[in-house]
Amino acid sequence: MSRDISYQAVMARKNEIMKASMGIDYDVYKTGKLAFDYERMMDDCGFTTEDIVKIQSSTKVGNTPMFELHNLTEAVRKISAPGKGARIFVKDEAANASGSFKARRASVSAYVAQQKGYKGMIAATSGNYGAAVASQAAQRGLKCIIIQEVYDSKGIGQPEIVEKGRKCEAFGAEVIKMSVGPELFYYNLLTLEETGYFNASLYTPFGIKGVETLGHEVAQQIRAMTGKDPDAVIVTHAGGGNLTGTARGLLQAGCKAQVVACSVDLSGLHMASDNDFNRKSFTTGHTGFGVPFATWPDRADVPRNAARSLRYMDDYMLVSQGEVFYVTELLSKLEGMERGPAGNTSLTGAVALARELNQDQIIVVQETEYTGAGKHHNSQLSFARKMGIEVRRGDPKDSVNGKSIIIPENLGQVMGHRQDMDKLRMSYLKNAAKQCDPSEWSQVDKEFAAADVKKDIKWLENALKTL
Amino acid sequence: MNTIKSGTWVEIEKTLLTTEQRAPQVPDDTKKTPYLMRVAGFLVSDSQLNDEVEVKTLSGRLIKGTLKVVKPHYEHSFGDTVEELLDIGLVGSKI
Numbered sequence: 001m002s003r004d005i006s007y008q009a010v011m012a013r014k015n016e017i018m019k020a021s022m023g024i025d026y027d028v029y030k031t032g033k034l035a036f037d038y039e040r041m042m043d044d045c046g047f048t049t050e051d052i053v054k055i056q057s058s059t060k061v062g063n064t065p066m067f068e069l070h071n072l073t074e075a076v077r078k079i080s081a082p083g084k085g086a087r088i089f090v091k092d093e094a095a096n097a098s099g100s101f102k103a104r105r106a107s108v109s110a111y112v113a114q115q116k117g118y119k120g121m122i123a124a125t126s127g128n129y130g131a132a133v134a135s136q137a138a139q140r141g142l143k144c145i146i147i148q149e150v151y152d153s154k155g156i157g158q159p160e161i162v163e164k165g166r167k168c169e170a171f172g173a174e175v176i177k178m179s180v181g182p183e184l185f186y187y188n189l190l191t192l193e194e195t196g197y198f199n200a201s202l203y204t205p206f207g208i209k210g211v212e213t214l215g216h217e218v219a220q221q222i223r224a225m226t227g228k229d230p231d232a233v234i235v236t237h238a239g240g241g242n243l244t245g246t247a248r249g250l251l252q253a254g255c256k257a258q259v260v261a262c263s264v265d266l267s268g269l270h271m272a273s274d275n276d277f278n279r280k281s282f283t284t285g286h287t288g289f290g291v292p293f294a295t296w297p298d299r300a301d302v303p304r305n306a307a308r309s310l311r312y313m314d315d316y317m318l319v320s321q322g323e324v325f326y327v328t329e330l331l332s333k334l335e336g337m338e339r340g341p342a343g344n345t346s347l348t349g350a351v352a353l354a355r356e357l358n359q360d361q362i363i364v365v366q367e368t369e370y371t372g373a374g375k376h377h378n379s380q381l382s383f384a385r386k387m388g389i390e391v392r393r394g395d396p397k398d399s400v401n402g403k404s405i406i407i408p409e410n411l412g413q414v415m416g417h418r419q420d421m422d423k424l425r426m427s428y429l430k431n432a433a434k435q436c437d438p439s440e441w442s443q444v445d446k447e448f449a450a451a452d453v454k455k456d457i458k459w460l461e462n463a464l465k466t467l
Numbered sequence: 468m469n470t471i472k473s474g475t476w477v478e479i480e481k482t483l484l485t486t487e488q489r490a491p492q493v494p495d496d497t498k499k500t501p502y503l504m505r506v507a508g509f510l511v512s513d514s515q516l517n518d519e520v521e522v523k524t525l526s527g528r529l530i531k532g533t534l535k536v537v538k539p540h541y542e543h544s545f546g547d548t549v550e551e552l553l554d555i556g557l558v559g560s561k562i
Contacts, residue, residue, distance in 0.1 A: 006488065007484060007488055007489070007490055078562070079562075120526060143526045145528075150505075151503075151505070153497075153499075153500035159546065162543045163541075163543055166541045166543070169507075169525070172525060173525065174506065174508075174524040174525040174526040175506070175507075176505075177504065177505040177506065178502070178503070179500065179501075179503040179504075180500075181489065181493055181502050182493065183483065183484060183489065183490050183502050186484075186490065187504065194528075195526075195528070272492070272494055272497055273496055273497055274496050274497040274499075326555060329552050329556060330555060330556045330562070333555060333556030333557065333558075334556050334562075373544050373545055374543035374544070374545075376546075377552070378545050378546050378548075378552060379543065379544065379545050379546040380546075381546065381551070382545075382546025382547040382548075383546060385547075385549075391549065392551065407551050407552070410562060411562045
């Protein structure tokens with residue numbers, strides 16, 4: 001009997017495909033109409049931190065260097081008020097096997113897939129994660145299929161995305177290159193069903209547990225280098241896994257650093273628009289993922305998302321494309337480190353944040369990513385110009401997404417701006433209310449929702465009145 | 468027409484969803500375009516460009532589609548010179 005492969009039919013089979021492709025029954029964690037037992041779901045993975053460190057060190061993941069950026073810190077101090085200009089450190093996650101922190105996220109999934117006897121792994125991703133899954137799969141003798149949104153309807157692919165696809169192929173993966181649209185998930189399900197491979201979704205407990213080691217390492221390295229804890233750890237934020245995993249690792253290590261999200265502000269551009277697709281110079285780390293995933297994590301490709309960023313987020317900074325390109329260039333010229341621009345999103349936020357903090361305080365930028373042809377700010381700017389985007393020096397505040405990229409004239413113009421956290425929390429509650437009317441929420445549901453936005457029940461009760 | 472030998476590394480294109488079959492939440496501009504996939508693989512039998520063919524992919528799957536590119540390769544680069552970047556952060560310059 002042949003399967004019905006229409007969009008509607010495949011989406012309707014989502015739950016059964018998920019169960020077969022991961023071996024996780026999400027239904028058992030349900031505790032209310034809205035609530036589920038998040039910690040139990042995470043614990044049921046059955047891995048201690050030591051287990052994960054062992055898994056990761058066997059496939060060239062983790063234990064990446066931490067560097068203090070003395071010259072950048074000095075430059076920031078020159079433009080800051082007296083006494084201001086925190087020390088900036090960066091964790092060089094580009095040193096992982098696949099060139100980004102995503103190797104941590106793929107490592108546990110690959111281990112589980114191998115243990116459970118799956119023949120291969122599948123992931124739908126914009127890129128770095130695909131390379132990570134491909135790299136981990138290669139090391140564990142698993143086949144790998146990466147499904148990637150690459151081209152607009154004219155067949156034009158953004159250089160960064162093209163490079164990320166190349167890297168997946170370099171590790172032996174089959175790369176399915178898609179035109180623009182959310183149906184990526186449809187084809188993902190279809191391929192999981194056809195092959196019986198393991199679903200290496202970004203949002204499983206395995207993926208997030210894999211990032212917890214990053215938080216542990218940050219705490220340990222900063223303590224060893226400075227004798228104290230970092231004051232803030234700033235995280236490039238998209239789907240929320242980087243922030244969630246890092247924050248959980250910091251907490252497990254007893255580190256109380258503020259966890260600050262940072263995304264490139266791409267407001268005004270529609271992420272599923274064919275026209276807008278090649279008018280943006282960032283393919284991840286931007287608000288197009290960062291805001292929707294923070295305000296409703298369960299929109300992910302698994303029934304319950306293990307990446308729940310608002311649970312752990314203390315602050316959220318937004319930066320412009322031009323600001324990130326400027327700081328990426330400065331990283332090369334001042335610090336002698338050439339790294340990919342998307343990973344430098346949080347570095348850009350750190351420059352702005354450092355000006356607000358005292359000189360004895362410490363900010364950790366918790367990732368870098370590899371760079372190369374296509375995955376480079378010069379490639380991105382050159383391509384943007386070809387797409388009709390105006391590129392110039394000036395005040396980045398004047399830039400208009402999809403029309404212009406304005407590279408700061410000086411470091412003083414790298415300011416970023418704040419995302420309103422309470423607005424995000426209210427947006428989360430509105431999304432939760434769409435799932436189930438708050439009048440029907442039990443005490444368990446309320447406690448879950450409050451924890452999911454890092455607030456207490458009292459705050460939640462008041463917030464629900466104004467919904 | 469030149470025959471492309473079986474076993475050649477090629478890229479095919481396949482329409483997964485026509486404009487009518489696309490997901491309901493797709494914005495209007497995207498909905499006007501079919502949902503396409505491209506994949507590279509080894510050509511199963513001798514064919515010509517734009518033929519409907521079958522390829523064996525790197526994972527060993529057999530996929531049918533239109534033969535679009537023979538020996539697909541990557542040409543992405545560091546791009547044209549972006550002069551706006553050149554003087555950022557030079558030694559001795561004001562930052």
